[in-house]
Amino acid sequence: MDNQEYNSIVSFIWGIADDCLRDVYVRGKYRDVILPMTVIRRLDAMLKETKPAVLERKKQLDAAKIDNQWPALCNEAGQAFCNASPFLLKDLTSRGKKQTLEADFKAYLDGFSPNVQEILDKFKFRDQIRTMVDADILGAVINKFTSADINLSPNPIYKDAEKKIVKLPGLDNHGMGTIFEELIRRFNEENNEEAGEHWTPRDVVELMADLAFYPVKNKIKDATYSCYDGACGTGGMLTVAQSRLLTLAGNRGKNVSIHLFGQEVNPETYAICKADMLLKGDGEEAEHIIYGSTLSFDGNPSRQFDFMLSNPPYGKSWKTDADKMGGKNEILDTRFDAYLSDGEELKMIPRTSDGQLLFLLNNVSKMKTDTELGSRIIEVHNGSSLFTGGAGSGESNARRYMIEHDLVEAIIALPDNMFYNTGIGTYIWVLSNKKDDRRRGKIQLIDATNMKSSLRKNMGNKNCEFTPEIRKEIVRIFLDMEESNISKIFDNSEFGYWNVTVERPLRLRVFPEREIPENAFKKQADLDTIRKAISGVPVSTPHDDWDTFADATELKKTQLKKIRPYITETDPRAKEVEGESDQELRDSEIIPFNYEGGIEAFIDKEVKPYAPDAYVDKSKTKIGYEISFTKYFYEPVKLRDMKDILASLAELEKESDGVIDEIIKGLK
Structure with missing residues (x-):
């Protein structure tokens, strides 16, 4: 069956929705009827040939007072499912009263085996029966689905008694799935669901x-x-x-x-x-x-x-x-949490x-x-x-x-x-x-x-x-x-690649004459102590060496930490502050695993020529993997030769001259 035949069936079923449901359901709710009815009709078509044998076997089982009849009935139907009601879907098209139709249709649905009942429950199809009965459209829907103009059976329908000319081809299982999914696609678009x-x-x-x-x-x-x-x-x-x-x-x-x-x-x-x-x-x-x-x-x-x-x-x-798994950061599912050979945990939880x-x-x-x-x-x-x-x-x-x-x-x-x-x-x-x-x-x-x-x-x-x-x-x-x-x-x-953090040492120049704000310390005595310590630093102490200056003050580390922002500035000519990096100069580099010589060679060749004092904070190095098709398959558009471009421009210039002449003549 080709796409045209699939589309024909889908269009027919979609037409059922437009013909029968338009004034009863909003378009977004058509699916609540159309999808389960499509399934029911398919099941019905599969059971048609064996229906008499199933009903006969049911009589025998009832007479023998057998409770669990489904295995035997399904075996008689030749399927993994069956319907033990006295009806086929086509039989219900003759019901004149809607109350009778409702009762018989419910009996027909109740006649399906338990595995089909679960399907109907997931569709919540029984919730729609009262709506269709009240609107008097249930009969019309059944008539449409059992029409001779559509075939949801796996067997073809022929035009002639000799069965040589196919009127409507049969639907295999995947073909039926294709039709279901095309219907679902259309309904999703109607409801503006995600692509x-x-x-x-x-x-x-x-x-x-x-x-x-x-x-x-x-x-x-x-x-x-x-x-x-x-x-x-x-x-x-x-x-x-x-x-x-x-x-x-x-x-x-x-x-x-x-x-x-x-x-x-x-x-x-x-x-x-x-x-x-x-x-x-x-x-x-x-x-x-x-x-x-x-x-x-x-x-x-x-x-x-x-x-x-x-x-x-x-x-x-x-x-x-x-959330059901305890929150993104608390998921302990072993499917998504692994350990490397060195024992390092590898969290694989995406956003x-x-x-x-x-x-x-x-x-x-x-x-x-x-x-x-x-x-x-x-x-x-x-x-x-x-x-x-x-x-x-x-x-x-x-x-x-x-x-x-x-x-x-x-x-x-x-x-x-x-x-x-x-x-x-x-x-x-x-x-x-x-x-x-x-x-x-x-x-x-x-x-x-x-x-x-x-x-x-x-x-x-x-x-x-x-x-x-x-x-x-x-x-x-x-x-x-x-x-x-x-x-x-x-x-x-x-x-694979390394994501490395490249640090530069912090270099500070000291300006001891700068004023420390009055509110920098809660107690005036503490501020006085700080000012006294700074003023007592020997004049010979270098101002481009924070470590030496800090030692000369004899202040505690906590005190020095508070005052440093007020009396220092970064200066590339100053000496390095021991053990500290300049956050403003911090950078990161992506280094491929295949870079010859690895991280050290990359830093020596690509970084140190421009920043000789740069170094890698190994504790922050991370391993990453990504695959880029663009990187390996991108082909840039070939540019036109300059001679061709100039020739085109010259040709356009000639054409434009003629147009201008015509305009001038027209004005005269």
């Missing part, structure tokens, strides 16, 4: 799946694997990952299975994800989808996974999570305005270390994760932890406008804790910003896509570790 609330388009998900599995396809064995997404949304990444692994394994004659795990904080998208798992018959997998925030409530604290794919929210505050790196660290904490394959992480971020935060910050420390543990294989820059609800630059991080020998200690940067194909019609902000050919080429560049103008490979140390 960061976006879904990962299928072409990007396909590339992520390729990057997860192709590098290790020869290592896949007859085994069971696990895949996890800590910000799973509607589960699209899990679905594609499952399909990719099974395909690759099948091509190599391997018999594998894969268990899917996910967590989602948004109740609607959580409900959609659970529904998607049920629609595939994966009842067990549906139970692996956890509701709640991954940051403050880790639904899989003791699990480790073979593959982890995710597109966490970026540019979004996680302050609520931080509360953006928590995307925490999702990556969450995945890192779930990597397997006792298997040949280890774990592979493929995650989408914006540019903030690459460079936000100076040395010693939570963001920099997170990068430091991952790079120094040699987990980062590659980072791929994607084209702008790849996502539906944001046009900002995005990057795919590729991590592994079992790197190939050729990748150890190295990171590959791939600039794929110009590797794109334009869409015939924009989908929100998305105006381009990765074709299968483009995805194949990106994966080839990655697998071959090709070096070119769009692919560069660096040692891990390339991205």
